[in-house]
Amino acid sequence: MSAALATAAVATHFAGPWAWGPWFLLIPLFWIALFVILFAVFGRRWRRSAAEIGFGPHGRLNPTRQAEVTLAERYAKGDIDEVEYRARLEVLRANAAS
Template structure:
């Protein structure tokens, strides 16, 4: 009788889990793989974006000389100053605030 029950249980559940939550053995690793993939994607994307911005010079605008040049360029674009005055002031700004050498390929 016990042999017949064991045989029936083995036929009904070939892996021998006895009808328990066998699907959790698959879902739990898939869940953690998905969590790590999402974390890697978001953190890696932010890191790559910041590294690219640094290489392209986006953070150079935070330097005082770059901010002065940007303000001067805005005033020239708005028509507050003419080209002669723009060139003269730009020369003064660059003479007083030498910029570090830019990255190769820029």
């Protein structure tokens, strides 16, 4: 009889409505919190690096940065010399500051 009661007690303990206790809620909350933290850290890092490069809010380069990239490409191809490159770059940056 005592073995039957012990078996029933163990079965009730493990098969009750709250068999997992608070862990049932804490484990999903842990994973949700982990993903939120990872997204916050890496999302902020990506947005900061995109802003440093000169990307706008929609992933496109802003017009001033695009003009500088085009000018650098022309200089790399040999279309313009260093003096002209520096002069045009100075004009672009002066107009961007205004």
